[in-house]
Amino acid sequence: MIRNTVLIAKKELLSYFVSPVTYVVAGLFFLTNALFFYLFIKEARGDFEAITGYFFSWLGFWFLALFIPPIITMRLVADELRLGTIEMLMTAPSSDLGVITGKFFAAQLYSFLLWAPTPILFMIAQWSGATFDWGIIWAGYLGAILVYSLFCAIGIFTSALSDSPLLSMLLALVFELALLFLMFLRSYSSAPYAEVISERYSLWHIMSETLLRGIVNTSHIVFLVSLTALFLFLATRALEFRRWK
Amino acid sequence: MEVNDMKAVSGTTKAATGANVAVMVAAAVAITIIINYLAAQSRFQTYFDWTRSGSNTLSDKSLGLLKEMPAKLGKDSQGRERAIEFVSFLNARSEAEMKGIEMIHQLVDVYKSDGSGRIAFSKFNGQTDINAIIAKLQELKIKDPAPQTLLIALGDRVRTIYLEDMVKIDRQRGGMFGGGEEGERIAENRIEDTITSNLLALLETEKPKAYFITGHGEADVDSGDRDGCGRFADTLRQSGYDVASLDLTEKGGVPADARVVIWISSSKPVPPGELAILKKYAHRGGRFIVALDPQVDPNADADMLKLLAEFAIKSPPGVVCNLIFDPLTGGAASGLPDCAEVTAVRYQDFSSAHPVTKSFFEQKLRVQFPGSRSFERILEGDSKAMVEDLARTNPKSWVDTPPFDFRWDEANEPQAAKSVLVAATLPNETDATTSAPADVNDKKSKEGRLIAFGSATLARNGGFPAGRDLLLSSVEWLAGREFAAGIGPKSLQKSAFMDTTLILSRIMGFSLILGGVAVTVAGLMNYIRRGAMTALIAGACVGAFPFLLGLYNLIVSSSQN
Numbered sequence: 001m002i003r004n005t006v007l008i009a010k011k012e013l014l015s016y017f018v019s020p021v022t023y024v025v026a027g028l029f030f031l032t033n034a035l036f037f038y039l040f041i042k043e044a045r046g047d048f049e050a051i052t053g054y055f056f057s058w059l060g061f062w063f064l065a066l067f068i069p070p071i072i073t074m075r076l077v078a079d080e081l082r083l084g085t086i087e088m089l090m091t092a093p094s095s096d097l098g099v100i101t102g103k104f105f106a107a108q109l110y111s112f113l114l115w116a117p118t119p120i121l122f123m124i125a126q127w128s129g130a131t132f133d134w135g136i137i138w139a140g141y142l143g144a145i146l147v148y149s150l151f152c153a154i155g156i157f158t159s160a161l162s163d164s165p166l167l168s169m170l171l172a173l174v175f176e177l178a179l180l181f182l183m184f185l186r187s188y189s190s191a192p193y194a195e196v197i198s199e200r201y202s203l204w205h206i207m208s209e210t211l212l213r214g215i216v217n218t219s220h221i222v223f224l225v226s227l228t229a230l231f232l233f234l235a236t237r238a239l240e241f242r243r244w245k
Numbered sequence: 246m247e248v249n250d251m252k253a254v255s256g257t258t259k260a261a262t263g264a265n266v267a268v269m270v271a272a273a274v275a276i277t278i279i280i281n282y283l284a285a286q287s288r289f290q291t292y293f294d295w296t297r298s299g300s301n302t303l304s305d306k307s308l309g310l311l312k313e314m315p316a317k318l319g320k321d322s323q324g325r326e327r328a329i330e331f332v333s334f335l336n337a338r339s340e341a342e343m344k345g346i347e348m349i350h351q352l353v354d355v356y357k358s359d360g361s362g363r364i365a366f367s368k369f370n371g372q373t374d375i376n377a378i379i380a381k382l383q384e385l386k387i388k389d390p391a392p393q394t395l396l397i398a399l400g401d402r403v404r405t406i407y408l409e410d411m412v413k414i415d416r417q418r419g420g421m422f423g424g425g426e427e428g429e430r431i432a433e434n435r436i437e438d439t440i441t442s443n444l445l446a447l448l449e450t451e452k453p454k455a456y457f458i459t460g461h462g463e464a465d466v467d468s469g470d471r472d473g474c475g476r477f478a479d480t481l482r483q484s485g486y487d488v489a490s491l492d493l494t495e496k497g498g499v500p501a502d503a504r505v506v507i508w509i510s511s512s513k514p515v516p517p518g519e520l521a522i523l524k525k526y527a528h529r530g531g532r533f534i535v536a537l538d539p540q541v542d543p544n545a546d547a548d549m550l551k552l553l554a555e556f557a558i559k560s561p562p563g564v565v566c567n568l569i570f571d572p573l574t575g576g577a578a579s580g581l582p583d584c585a586e587v588t589a590v591r592y593q594d595f596s597s598a599h600p601v602t603k604s605f606f607e608q609k610l611r612v613q614f615p616g617s618r619s620f621e622r623i624l625e626g627d628s629k630a631m632v633e634d635l636a637r638t639n640p641k642s643w644v645d646t647p648p649f650d651f652r653w654d655e656a657n658e659p660q661a662a663k664s665v666l667v668a669a670t671l672p673n674e675t676d677a678t679t680s681a682p683a684d685v686n687d688k689k690s691k692e693g694r695l696i697a698f699g700s701a702t703l704a705r706n707g708g709f710p711a712g713r714d715l716l717l718s719s720v721e722w723l724a725g726r727e728f729a730a731g732i733g734p735k736s737l738q739k740s741a742f743m744d745t746t747l748i749l750s751r752i753m754g755f756s757l758i759l760g761g762v763a764v765t766v767a768g769l770m771n772y773i774r775r776g777a778m779t780a781l782i783a784g785a786c787v788g789a790f791p792f793l794l795g796l797y798n799l800i801v802s803s804s805q806n
């Protein structure tokens with residue numbers, strides 16, 4: 001199964017890299033981050049610790065995180081369903097889980113590659129005299145990787161639910177926003193669990209209140225990884241259900 | 246098989262598959278919830294602090310206190326476990342304050358999670374939680390609340406900590422390099438230091454007592470003048486000590502409740518009887534801080550040196566000087582006098598092993614010793630004292646002898662690293678006559694201890710900001726509260742007020758280069774995939790423009806720098 005997963009991941013990755021759009025998206029992604037970084041430096045007025053906080057938790061970060069993974073994943077299963085090529089994939093010697101995880105790893109790797117050049121921004125600033133706490137920066141990257149992985153898994157799940165890429169992207173956005181805005185739960189409920197959930201499981205809270213303070217909490221890592229695994233599992237079940245529908 | 250039969254079979258299969266999927270999804274969701282529930286339990290949950298200064302991690306000293314806390318707290322009269330409550334009335338009035346308050350709340354959360362369930366923490370917003378604040382103040386029986394405070398309460402005993410005790414905010418505005426970039430900055434983080442000291446003060450039923458020797462021209466403990474010791478005394482009080490003056494003639498001896506005796510630079514002779522009392526106290530487990538001033542008259546502090554001699558320490562007359570180094574090149578600084586009497590001890594010249602200076606080494610802190618004397622060990626004689634250098638100057642230092650000209654006399658003033666802070670221990674002579682102590686710790690608690698400061702200026706109001714942490718750490722070690730001695734301030738990220746134009750220019754240059762490369766590769770891929778030569782040429786041409794512009798930008802910005 002692992003071999004088939006790797007083969008599917010390779011095929012999907014190759015399809016990304018032969019497309020010119022990929023490079024334009026990668027360039028735009030970097031330029032957007034560079035633009036935000038540029039603005040943060042101006043805004044933070046020499047407080048370089050604050051720049052790390054802005055970079056990984058400000059609106060720009062979440063805007064890209066909300067849209068990039070669904071855009072990467074929206075076609076992965078939906079197109080196969082729409083074009084009927086899913087039948088070929090299903091008859092190949094690979095399980096549903098192999099297909100889903102192969103596509104997930106390809107999307108995940110592509111999103112990591114989008115992030116790969118961004119540490120250069122911090123390095124340039126450091127080269128020019130700024131000082132950073134790199135522990136906090138790496139914690140920010142860990143958070144970004146985990147959030148993008150989760151959103152890719154959500155994207156694949158919603159892609160398996162619908163033939164329409166656009167609909168799957170909108171569905172993914174709904175799930176992502178729900179996770180992001182769990183922090184408002186306590187505003188609407190006075191139940192004790194509401195506060196715990198808001199504090200512990202809101203993505204915003206995990207990024208801003210812990211990772212960007214340099215704290216890596218195992219319960220947050222378990223939450224993000226387990227939720228990613230859950231959505232991947234749901235995607236395989238969705239695929240199975242559609243096959244028999 | 247009939248069509249209807251096929252439909253029936255198909256329908257059954259669909260229903261079975263649907264049920265199977267539903268059951269498996271429910272099981273997966275349940276497993277995820279269970280895993281996360283377990284992961285959130287304190288026994289399975291752990292966190293890692295990735296910050297460079299370890300600002301989210303409590304020192305071993307604070308953890309030691311928290312470990313002992315349940316036993317110290319015990320139970321109340323109704324058999325319930327007593328708990329400590331942190332109450333924050335801190336509200337930000339500026340961005341720097343907001344950052345400082347966040348750091349405080351964050352660290353209190355760490356105390357809470359390491360506090361074995363015996364610490365509660367509540368935060369109140371001064372603008373929105375008015376009724377809740379009033380109720381809390383009534384509960385704590387506080388009638389006259391101070392704003393911007395963190396309270397630590399144990400029953401009806403409450404300690405009040407002010408924001409400025411924990412974070413020092415530099416409100417000075419103006420660019421260091423002449424740039425227009427300016428704003429408030431957190432200059433000092435002593436959150437853990439302050440909280441642990443107050444926690445300790447709350448847990449201790451009996452306040453340790455520190456005595457300042459008076460009567461021989463010493464710095465006045467109640468004075469707010471530049472030469473007084475009022476700030477030192479106030480800081481000790483904030484850390485849970487009782488502070489009093491000690492006139493040996495009046496008292497006839499060192500009081501039995503003295504945990505530390507502080508002697509800040511006497512300028513008059515000490516009567517032989519008083520000196521005998523101090524020597525006797527030293528040999529019976531007495532604890533001293535002794536701080537010297539440079540003396541033009543070598544006899545002025547001869548009696549202080551006699552006490553030091555009991556601990557096998559001597560101090561040659563004169564002031565420690567050192568060459569001023571350029572912090573960037575490491576060489577002698579140009580355009581400045583070639584030496585200074587304000588000697589800076591670099592972090593690497595602090596003892597990394599001793600509880601008093603360990604945190605200075607670990608946190609890479611440097612301390613200036615203005616007008617400092619130096620110390621040497623007395624090798625002759627059969628003293629059982631153990632002497633340890635805690636802080637040394639750089640190897641280009643010398644002792645400038647009277648008349649002070651602060652110039653290096655190569656012939657008479659050899660250059661070497663000079664010790665400006667020493668710690669000494671002396672076996673307790675009363676132990677020798679009694680049975681052996683139960684354990685090493687017991688023995689340590691009874692040994693005589695002394696810390697000698699080469700610069701009394703550090704203990705005076707004028708120089709106290711520079712000496713505060715060393716003095717406080719020393720007092721804690723001498724008082725036998727070793728765990729509180731090594732906390733010290735946390736080093737902060739050095740974020741200078743700097744001109745950011747260069748950074749912005751370089752980021753723009755690099756982004757243009759990368760953008761150009763991305764467009765060119767996109768054109769190349771189009772050519773490879775579809776054989777479109779036009780796309781390749783267009784990609785190369787369009788990509789070349791930002792690429793060259795970015796390259797030019799990088800070269801120009803770097804050459805201007």
